[in-house]
Amino acid sequence: MNVPDDLYYTESHEWVRVEGENARIGITDHAQAELTDVVYVELPKVGAQAEERTQIAVVESVKAASDIYAPIKGEVVEVNEALSSNPALVNTDPFGDGWIFLLKMSSADDVKQLKDAAGYRQAIG
Amino acid sequence: MSDGTAKTTPLYEQHQQAGAKIIPFGGWLMPVQYSSITDEHQAVRNNVGVFDISHMGQLTVSGATSAAWLNRMLTNNVENLEPGAGQYTFLLNERGGIIDDLIVYRTGLEEFLLVVNASRTEEDFAWLRKHLADGLRLENRSADFAGLAIQGPNVTELFNLLFRRAVELPLRNQIATFEFLGVNLAVARTGYTGEDGVEIFFPAEDAPTIWNELLAKGQPLGIRPCGLGARDTLRLEMCYPLNGNDLTPEHNPIEAGLGFFVDLGKPEFVGREVLTRLKESGTPRKLVPFKMKAKGPPPRPHYFVWRDGEKISEVTSGTLSPSLNQGIGMAYVPAGDAKLGRELEIEIRGQKFPASIEKKPLYKKP
Structure with missing residues (x-):
């Protein structure tokens, strides 16, 4: 299972990539493998205020709808519109073209509470 | 994932080894x-797929009056069945509500096999035992049998490969016995996928052997x-109902659009009065x-909705229909709304999305 070293992770299987004052967020390779066949992504609204550990998006597979949580507090500044026409990008490129939304972080320090790659690897066994 | 009470089929280890994701279903870990799901779906539509259906229940009925008795217990007419033939039918309560939908096979002149839904097996058995007529033998053989559904257009070719000869599969809804690797297989030309296929039943202890052989040869x-x-x-995609979702004791076969499997011409069966009345008056809602x-x-x-x-x-x-890449579903709606093309809205997380009522089946092969 691919767990890139340069990302932060949550127990609910989101990843976070710090890009200056913003944080790009998606779901992990492990999560997409568990879900399989992503058929729909309900994106957050640009401008929405995200609170940490609150539901902000939904990823649906054939079998079930799964909530996606904001890993940290911030404002949604961009969403991945490509997922509207091609939700399978979450499966094929979870850490790249399958990203879900970009947050302007309330505090850059917040990511330090998240897991690093080693911690996440341990969590998923 | 195991809660200690859920049952496992004789193929549980094979599923784990194959990397299956296991969920509780009807009291079983399946x-x-x-x-x-999409790949497996397409394998069945285009090639062939094999499903473990060992969780399904097998009840047997035998005795001189078994046909007459089953005709009072079930909605379809078992007198229409020659030995070796089966039919889809319902077990109803006195209110005409659906206890179970099942397939009954006439395995001999005075012998029947009922293949029932996993989650209803105990209830069906208890209900039938309570109503059992004198001189009949009713057995719950569910634990003795494993079952596999082998479904898809390549099923005949698969049997030819397995038997290394041209195999005559039984005709649609018929059941026949085949000996394979020293095991007696009851092979029924039935299924739940809309593709050509068979459902096979055989002693539980032989399940791993048969499963492995099918996957290797196929x-x-x-x-x-x-x-x-x-x-x-x-x-x-075929609009086949699922027990527990589309069919429950609060629903009857008429409103489910399955009156074809109810013979109101029979003088007596449990639920007949209610169904006759509904058939005449029309049901207030329809699936x-x-x-x-x-x-x-x-x-x-x-x-x-x-x-x-x-x-x-x-x-x-x-x-989401993998064949159509489109959302599909079924719902009971007021009879007045049950019109082809009628526009509906489905509420999903507080938002309404347009849908329209369509013909059965929802998917047809081009």
Whole structure:
């Protein structure tokens, strides 16, 4: 299972990539493998205020709808519109073209509470 | 995932080894998918897939008056069955509500096999035992049998490979015995996918041998092990009802649009009075298939159904159809709304998405 070293992770299987004052967020390779066949992504609204550990998006597979949580507090500044026409990008490129939304972080320090790659690897066994 | 009470089939280890994701279903721990629901679905539509259906129940009835008695217990007419033939039928309560939907096979002149839903096996057995006529023998053989559904256009070729000769499979809805690797297989030309296929039943202890052999020999034909996920998408594209979702004791076969499997001409069967009345008066609601009109989230069970700003019911079955790449489902709606093309809205997380009532089946091969 691919767990890139340069990302932060949550127990609910989101990843976070710090890009200056913003944080790009998606779901992990492990999560997409568990879900399989992503058929729909309900994106957050640009401008929405995200609170940490609150539901902000939904990823649906054939079998079930799964909530996606904001890993940290911030404002949604961009969403991945490509997922509207091609939700399978979450499966094929979870850490790249399958990203879900970009947050302007309330505090850059917040990511330090998240897991690093080693911690996440341990969590998923 | 195991809660200690859920049962496992004789193929549980094989499923784990194959990397299946296991979920509780009807009191059993069953594979929901091995690789991907979509891939497994397509394997059945295009090649051949094999499903573990060992969780399904097998009840046997024998005795001189077994046909007459079953005709009082079930809605379809078993007198129409020659030995070796089967039919889809219902077990109803006195209110005409559906206890179970099942297939009854006449395995001998005075012998019958009932293949019933996993979650209803105990209840069916108790109900039948309570109503059993003198001189009949009723047995719950569920634990003795494993079952596999082998479904898809390559099924005949697969049997030819397995037996290394041209095999005559039984005709649609018929059952026959084949000896394979020293095991007696009851092979029925039935299924729950809309594809050609068979369902086979045999002693539970032989399950791993048969399973492994099927997957090995079927490889050149594109065989895949398939889970409950694909089973659900395949059956829903065909509008085959799922017990517990589309069929419950609160529903009857007439409103489910399955009156074809009810013989009201029989003088007596449990639920007959209610069903006769409903057939004459018409049912207040009907089960209808629908398709979502645009790309969007797939409909799922219990989502609300709206029509002209009024909440009229709930989705009973819903998914994304892998064949159509479109949301599909079924719901009971007021009879007045049960019209082809009637526009509905499905409420998904507080937002309404347009759908329309369609013909059965929801998917037809081009």
